[in-house]
Amino acid sequence: MSIHGDIKRITTHTLQSMKQHGEKISMLTAYDFSMARIFDDAGIDVLLVGDSASNVMAGHETTLPITLDHMIYHAQSVVRACKRCLVIVDLPFGTYQGNSKEALNSAIRVMKEAGAHGIKLEGGEEVCDSIKRIVGAGVPVMGHLGLTPQSIYKFGTYTVRAKEEEEAEMLLKNAKALQEAGCFSLVLEKIPAALGGLVASQLKIPVIGIGAGGGVDGQVLVMHDMLGITKNFSPRFLRRYLNLYEDISAATTRYISDIKSKDFPNEKEQY
Ligand code: KIV
Secondary structure (H helix, E strand, O other): OEOOEOOOOOOHHHHHHHHHOOOOEEEEEOOOHHHHHHHHHHOOOEEEEOOOHHHHOOOOOOOOOOOHHHHHHHHHHHHHHOOOOEEEEEOOOOOOOOOHHHHHHHHHHHHHHHOOOEEEOOEOHHHHHHHHHHHHOOOOEEEEEEOOHHHHHHHOOOOOOOOOHHHHHHHHHHHHHHHHHOOOEEEEEOOOHHHHHHHHHHOOOOEEEEOOOOOOOEEEEOHHHHOOOOOOOOOOOOOOOOOHHHHHHHHHHHHHHHHHOOOOOOHHHOO
């Protein structure tokens, strides 16, 4: 029961209990009110206002340019739409890596100005001090390991991470450090399925994968990929549930043609 009505909200505790009961967690990205309303009504567990907004909403090549103000704008729209799901917001590049005070200030802005339910940030042991400080202020934190797009210029490619034993061991160590620091959940991106399963089995907190196999506790996809709005992006882990690029393109072509041929508007479509 919430103070705003009779819909029971998903909380970080719900996700923890889902892991304990073996119920998989569903998560999608969202950046605007209309799509978030559809996803929430459909019963999604978690919506992530991802910094992938930099790519799919703003058209940048990487996630680096998006600002905290931009993220807060997207998050406000998503939060307004959601009655049930948990809304987590990415802290963008450059708003938490400096020091833990900067990280806390960024997290507080997201919580206060957007009304989000928690934040996500990328990295392992190097961000643990910031995580402790943010969690200490009462803000739930989701970690993110494996392919971390904010570090793309360090790695140089978007290929599968942690295929070698040494990197896999480091990832597991970092995952444990994030849990120890107080993260309520962890995203693992583009790593071998066996490693995803191993991390999920060794951690108490829910592990949500994107290209991390079926052994983790839940799955997340970028909404534009899941709905087939992005066209030239086909990693092995992606399952498309619609081909909206084609559908929207065909509808637009028909619309243009109806206007040109003076078929639209017809008698019934005017006052
Ligand atoms: O920004 C994003 O969309 C993400 C997901 C890929 C997990 O971090």
